[in-house]
Amino acid sequence: GAGVSQSPRYKVAKRGQDVALRCDPISGHVSLFWYQQALGQGPEFLTYFQNEAQLDKSGLPSDRFFAERPEGSVSTLKIQRTQQEDSAVYLCASTFEGGGAWADTQYFGPGTRLTVL
Amino acid sequence: AQTVTQSQPEMSVQEAETVTLSCTYDTSESDYYLFWYKQPPSRQMILVIRQEAYKQQNATENRFSVNFQKAAKSFSLKISDSQLGDAAMYFCAYTTSGTYKYIFGTGTRLKVLA
Numbered sequence: 001g002a003g004v005s006q007s008p009r010y011k012v013a014k015r016g017q018d019v020a021l022r023c024d025p026i027s028g029h030v031s032l033f034w035y036q037q038a039l040g041q042g043p044e045f046l047t048y049f050q051n052e053a054q055l056d057k058s059g060l061p062s063d064r065f066f067a068e069r070p071e072g073s074v075s076t077l078k079i080q081r082t083q084q085e086d087s088a089v090y091l092c093a094s095t096f097e098g099g100g101a102w103a104d105t106q107y108f109g110p111g112t113r114l115t116v117l
Numbered sequence: 118a119q120t121v122t123q124s125q126p127e128m129s130v131q132e133a134e135t136v137t138l139s140c141t142y143d144t145s146e147s148d149y150y151l152f153w154y155k156q157p158p159s160r161q162m163i164l165v166i167r168q169e170a171y172k173q174q175n176a177t178e179n180r181f182s183v184n185f186q187k188a189a190k191s192f193s194l195k196i197s198d199s200q201l202g203d204a205a206m207y208f209c210a211y212t213t214s215g216t217y218k219y220i221f222g223t224g225t226r227l228k229v230l231a
Contacts, residue, residue: 003161033219042121042208042221043162056217091162106219108154108162 002026004109006092012115013082021077021112025094032075033106034067035091043091049075082116089113119144121211123222130199131230137184138194138225140209149213151185151192156224157205165207168192196227204229 005024013019025032031050035043036059045059051072060067064083069075079086093106120143130136142151153165168176168185175183180200184193196203209222 031217033217035221040223042210042223043219044221045218048217050217059218093162105164105167110161 004092004094004107006090006109006112008112009110010113010115012117014117015082015084017082018078018080019082019114021079021090021114023075023077023092023094023109025073025075025092026096026107027073029094029096029107030072031095031097031104032069033093033095034075034077035093036061037089037091037111039088046077046090079114082114084116087114087116119146119211119213119220121209121220121222123209123225125225126223127226127228129228129230130196130203132199132201134199135195135197136199136227138196138207138209138227140192140194140222142190142192142209142211142220144190144211144213146213149211151183152210152212152219153181153183153192153194154208154210154221155203155205156208157202162208166194199229201229201231203227 007022034046037043047067048056049069064080066078089111091111092109095104097104122141149170152167154162155165156162166178166181180197182195206224208224212219
């Protein structure tokens with residue numbers, strides 16, 4: 001694709017609901033990152049995939065957060081039993097490289113703004 | 118722990134003038150990369166410039182250049198001939214080899230005055 005896309009762009013959830021956020025990386029990109037960006041803050045790393053393998057999930061804030069990328073392309077970030085503190089913009093980014101991802105340019109999606117009431 | 122600090126929440130610059138955004142970081146690693154990302158209002162974050170720690174020469178991309186002071190752990194961004202389209206949040210970021218984690222600062226909002 002032309003760029004990284006994310007859906008939905010906006011999501012309002014009632015506290016306790018489950019949500020699923022989708023990321024479509026640039027075609028052929030090996031690496032995929034998820035970030036959480038609270039209002040007025042910089043992005044905070046959540047998790048990293050190299051193809052379908054989740055190589056780092058150290059940033060996931062709790063076991064309510066789960067991410068997958070089963071076929072090595074589209075990724076889904078799922079949040080169970082949402083809480084108000086989960087309200088944030090969730091950003092996805094992809095890079096072409098795999099093992100050298102730390103050195104490569106990240107291409108970001110527009111983000112999903114999640115509001116938990 | 119590795120940290121990235123941007124001490125200027127907001128900066129203003131007159132169109133066509135030059136502005137410098139500050140960033141300091143803390144790390145014990147010797148092999149790392151530093152980045153400046155731009156996040157325009159309601160638009161996607163894009164890479165502005167990056168610097169490899171092992172390179173002494175400061176990176177330059179058109180009107181954007183960095184002043185990388187490794188010993189001082191400082192990585193400032195200079196924008197020359199500022200344009201209205203430069204108005205955005207600017208984030209300094211760090212990553213190191215052997216990890217996939219990027220650490221971002223809290224950002225500096227740049228306003229460009231016509």
